[in-house]
Amino acid sequence: MSHWGFILAAYAVTGAGTIGLVAASWTAMRRAERQADALRGER
Amino acid sequence: MHIFANPARFLKIARPLTPWLGWSGGLLIVAALAVGLFASPADYLQGESVRILYVHVPAAWLGMGGWTGLAIASFMQLVWRHPLAAVAARAIAVPGAAFTAICLITGALWGKPTWGTYWQWDARLTSMLILLFLYIAFIALDDAERERGGEGRITAIFGLVGAVNIPIIHYSVEYWNTLHQGQSISFLRGSSSIDASMLWPLLASALGFTLLFGAVVLMRMRAALARQKVEARLRRM
Numbered sequence: 450m451s452h453w454g455f456i457l458a459a460y461a462v463t464g465a466g467t468i469g470l471v472a473a474s475w476t477a478m479r480r481a482e483r484q485a486d487a488l489r490g491e492r
Numbered sequence: 493m494h495i496f497a498n499p500a501r502f503l504k505i506a507r508p509l510t511p512w513l514g515w516s517g518g519l520l521i522v523a524a525l526a527v528g529l530f531a532s533p534a535d536y537l538q539g540e541s542v543r544i545l546y547v548h549v550p551a552a553w554l555g556m557g558g559w560t561g562l563a564i565a566s567f568m569q570l571v572w573r574h575p576l577a578a579v580a581a582r583a584i585a586v587p588g589a590a591f592t593a594i595c596l597i598t599g600a601l602w603g604k605p606t607w608g609t610y611w612q613w614d615a616r617l618t619s620m621l622i623l624l625f626l627y628i629a630f631i632a633l634d635d636a637e638r639e640r641g642g643e644g645r646i647t648a649i650f651g652l653v654g655a656v657n658i659p660i661i662h663y664s665v666e667y668w669n670t671l672h673q674g675q676s677i678s679f680l681r682g683s684s685s686i687d688a689s690m691l692w693p694l695l696a697s698a699l700g701f702t703l704l705f706g707a708v709v710l711m712r713m714r715a716a717l718a719r720q721k722v723e724a725r726l727r728r729m
Contacts, residue, residue: 452539452540452541452605453540455541455544455601455602455604455605456529456540456541456543456544456601458601459544459547459548459597459598459601459602460525460529460544460547462594462597462598462601463547463551463594463598466590466591466593466594467521467590467594467701467704470586470587470590470708471514471704471707471708471711474587474708474711474712474715475711477711477712477715478711478712478714478715478718480715481714481715481716481718481719481722482714482715482718484718484719484722485718485719485721485722485725488721488722488725488726489725
């Protein structure tokens with residue numbers, strides 16, 4: 450494999466890891482805050 | 493620092509700060525990596541594989557910086573019993589582990605074309621692998637302690653004790669004869685052996701990833717605080 454194969458693999462791992470981390474954190478935050486807001490509305 | 497220990501005050505700042513950190517970090521990363529991939533020159537020794545360092549080095553800094561932040565939060569939890577300190581330590585653990593794993597994988601992908609091997613049991617690589625195991629142990633310990641209804645004091649002590657590994661990683665290239673190269677940038681001395689054409693995209697990438705890391709930590713802290721609120725309300729119902 451040429452150097453570019455290793456470079457593309459490293460960037461793919463970083464991109465997938467970072468995007469996955471941001472997406473999971475964003476989704477968890479939105480879900481939790483929506484639940485908290487819904488409970489506040491029920492009171 | 494004590495001013496921000498109040499969850500309501502923290503949320504007032506964290507809500508507008510999260511998208512700012514996230515978007516500015518994301519844009520900076522895209523710009524820095526575009527320069528790193530297409531505009532910066534190849535290294536005279538490493539060749540094209542030097543471009544891997546624009547993602548590997550920020551990931552390494554965040555893995556180590558993450559545990560430093562986690563240890564500071566653990567210390568604040570143990571000494572001042574700040575309600576937000578345990579939430580902060582927990583919020584740092586997963587992104588810290590993720591960037592440590594990214595550092596190890598991209599390091600292996602850099603090592604194969606440069607050193608001729610994916611892995612070597614040398615001081616820097618091994619101490620970084622230990623950091624990943626420490627993160628995993630912290631997450632598992634925190635989950636177990638929360639399930640038992642504990643205050644997270646054992647996890648906080650573990651966070652503090654684990655910080656011993658940070659100077660070991662930092663000085664591993666000086667104290668031991670390692671395959672890993674020595675420090676190229678010294679923030680204390682304000683000097684660098686890297687050419688400016690490679691240094692600027694590296695620093696911009698590191699700043700971008702740091703801002704995004706901050707946004708992720710804030711998102712996870714907000715999620716944890718909202719979950720605590722829901723649990724408290726459900727108990728009262």
